[in-house]
């Protein structure tokens with residue numbers, strides 16, 4: 001019982017360790033999920049900011065820097081430079097900055113482009129030139145060319161006296177920008193909207209909201225904007241989660257101060273949620289596999305451990321037969337069932353002589369041989385054990401004296417068939433048997449005492465025989 005108690009204690013400790021391991025594993029896995037999601041969010045957002053910087057802000061900076069450095073000024077003097085020289089100069093700038101450059105000269109009413117094109121600025125035909133002049137600001141950023149959307153940055157130019165002499169500017173195709181956004185849209189379901197300070201949509205990834213030839217959509221027309229504005233009054237965070245009828249969406253607003261534009265990045269949470277769910281399921285499966293494998297491992301270790309402990313606690317290491325402790329336990333079980341118990345004591349004859357003549361190892365072989373015979377003969381009907389030294393005990397469940405004596409005969413017959421072979425010699429093993437049986441078993445000691453008396457008789461009568469006593 002001591003053994004079981006310690007086994008259970010150990011099992012409990014191992015289970016506690018497993019639960020702790022699972023909790024730690026779960027913590028790490030969940031931590032990873034959050035990290036993973038943040039990583040994915042970052043993965044989606046970082047390139048967007050780089051794109052805005054590269055494709056929108058950089059041209060604006062270049063346009064402003066060149067205009068303020070009066071790089072274009074000399075080229076407004078058509079006396080000094082021919083048309084070809086002007087477009088050549090613009091072409092140089094184009095190849096250097098990978099942007100389109102143009103000059104619109106008020107004096108000649110001509111527009112020179114870095115792609116070599118020169119055309120006349122005729123009122124009613126080239127609308128932008130005359131519209132832009134009316135704008136109070138000297139710096140204007142507009143989107144044009146619907147079929148291949150371009151960003152145009154127009155900077156008003158003045159001579160030394162402060163007279164308006166035309167425009168110089170930069171143009172940049174947003175094809176690459178739009179293509180990249182399409183990729184983000186496919187990968188993360190992200191949409192974007194650019195709006196100017198008049199709340200007009202300049203550019204939108206959803207073609208439905210992109211400007212058409214006639215007019216620009218108002219940002220108020222976007223289905224989420226009213227809710228966005230409502231939340232804006234409560235808290236001014238630039239990222240908001242909106243509960244829309246088609247599913248939750250996350251809106252991030254980025255102000256592009258240089259242009260006085262707003263960029264709205266719209267990411268649908270349903271897609272994110274399903275991604276998160278999928279990741280959760282993967283992690284859960286991994287967790288279950290870990291739990292199952294660790295359970296199997298612990299079961300294996302515990303079973304192996306119990307077997308080892310049981311073996312040590314209950315069996316004789318030399319013969320593998322039951323030891324005294326296990327014999328006692330089994331006898332108690334038999335007694336509980338309140339049935340007859342038969343007992344045989346087997347004691348090897350002149351075993352000391354075997355040891356002395358053939359050596360201790362030969363003696364051990366003899367003990368193992370006897371054990372083998374006992375095992376083979378009794379395994380169906382009883383339990384054989386080593387009581388100590390060269391003395392063995394067989395307990396027979398529900399066996400009367402006749403049946404017990406019959407069993408002793410079988411054992412004797414088995415031993416008579418066997419011989420121990422050594423390298424130089426061989427010897428036979430003989431034994432004496434004391435037998436008894438009781439209908440009302442008391443203690444094992446009492447029963448052994450009676451069987452011992454019968455054994456004593458067998459030894460006295462010349463050994464190699466079976467004697468019995470009835471209770």
Ligand SMILES: Nc1nc2c(ncn2[C@@H]2O[C@H](COP(=O)(O)OP(=O)(O)OP(=O)(O)O)[C@@H](O)[C@H]2O)c(=O)[nH]1
Nearest residue numbers: 347348349350351352353355360361363364389390
């Ligand atoms: N080889 C070996 N010998 C053992 C072992 N345990 C006890 N013995 C020896 O067994 C012998 C038992 O001898 P005794 O009890 O005197 O009996 P015996 O020589 O068999 O004489 P009888 O029983 O009167 O026939 C002793 O010499 C012990 O040393 C063991 O595990 N291995």
